[in-house]
Amino acid sequence: AVVAPGAVHVPDWLSVDRQRELVAACRQWAAGPVPMRHTRMPNGSTMSVQTVCLGWHWVPYRYSRTADDVGGGQVAEFPSWLAELGRDAVEAAYGARDESYEPDAALINFYDSSAKMGMHQDREEKSLQPVVSLSVGDSCLFRFGNTESRNRPWTDVRLESGDLFVFGDESRLAYHGVMKTYPGTADPALGLEGRLNITLRVTGL
Numbered sequence: 001a002v003v004a005p006g007a008v009h010v011p012d013w014l015s016v017d018r019q020r021e022l023v024a025a026c027r028q029w030a031a032g033p034v035p036m037r038h039t040r041m042p043n044g045s046t047m048s049v050q051t052v053c054l055g056w057h058w059v060p061y062r063y064s065r066t067a068d069d070v071g072g073g074q075v076a077e078f079p080s081w082l083a084e085l086g087r088d089a090v091e092a093a094y095g096a097r098d099e100s101y102e103p104d105a106a107l108i109n110f111y112d113s114s115a116k117m118g119m120h121q122d123r124e125e126k127s128l129q130p131v132v133s134l135s136v137g138d139s140c141l142f143r144f145g146n147t148e149s150r151n152r153p154w155t156d157v158r159l160e161s162g163d164l165f166v167f168g169d170e171s172r173l174a175y176h177g178v179m180k181t182y183p184g185t186a187d188p189a190l191g192l193e194g195r196l197n198i199t200l201r202v203t204g205l
């Protein structure tokens with residue numbers, strides 16, 4: 001479903017086997033070399049979501065190769081299989097394959113039953129190439145807003161396990177957030193309590 005120009009939701013895109021592989025991969029990434037953590041904001045608060053990064057480490061509001069807020073370790077490399085999955089995702093959403101799509105950073109967000117993410121834009125990337133979002137585990141209420149402000153108008157979309165969402169073109173700088181998750185809605189076969197979201201990005205760095 002096209003939610004806005006360049007914003008395409010593809011429900012149930014990942015097979016359950018693929019979702020299980022992603023859960024296993026996320027468990028490994030969460031264990032290091034940089035541990036998954038609650039990102040600290042400039043005002044001293046911490047995000048309710050827990051995040052681990054591949055390729056580049058995100059801190060508000062920049063990327064670096066080292067995790068200077070958690071000991072300075074080197075960020076895990078961005079695997080080539082994940083870039084290939086990103087090209088498959090862009091093709092599924094837009095209907096055309098782009099071999100030049102080369103994501104170099106991933107953010108893996110983990111939501112426990114009370115985690116949320118406020119409305120924000122993703123503007124740290126110097127490239128306006130599309131962002132690929134993969135959801136695994138509990139469903140959530142995702143809010144897709146506009147480019148002007150974090151306020152209305154917005155479209156609320158329930159994202160479920162296996163869903164793909166691609167944000168490019170006019171939607172690339174839209175405000176968005178996760179209002180809540182729906183605890184216990186994950187397929188028990190995933191062995192996951194909570195929600196994982198994997199975003200693939202082109203940093204342009």
Ligand code: MD3
Nearest residue numbers: 107109122131133167171172174176197
């Ligand atoms: C629209 N993550 O990591 S994914 C984030 O479910 C983030 O964890 C949410 O927002 C999550 O920054 C939402 C959907 C998403 C991701 C990136 C976008 C929507 C986007 C970038 C531009 C526009």
Ligand code: FE
Nearest residue numbers: 120121122176
């Ligand atoms: Fe975002």
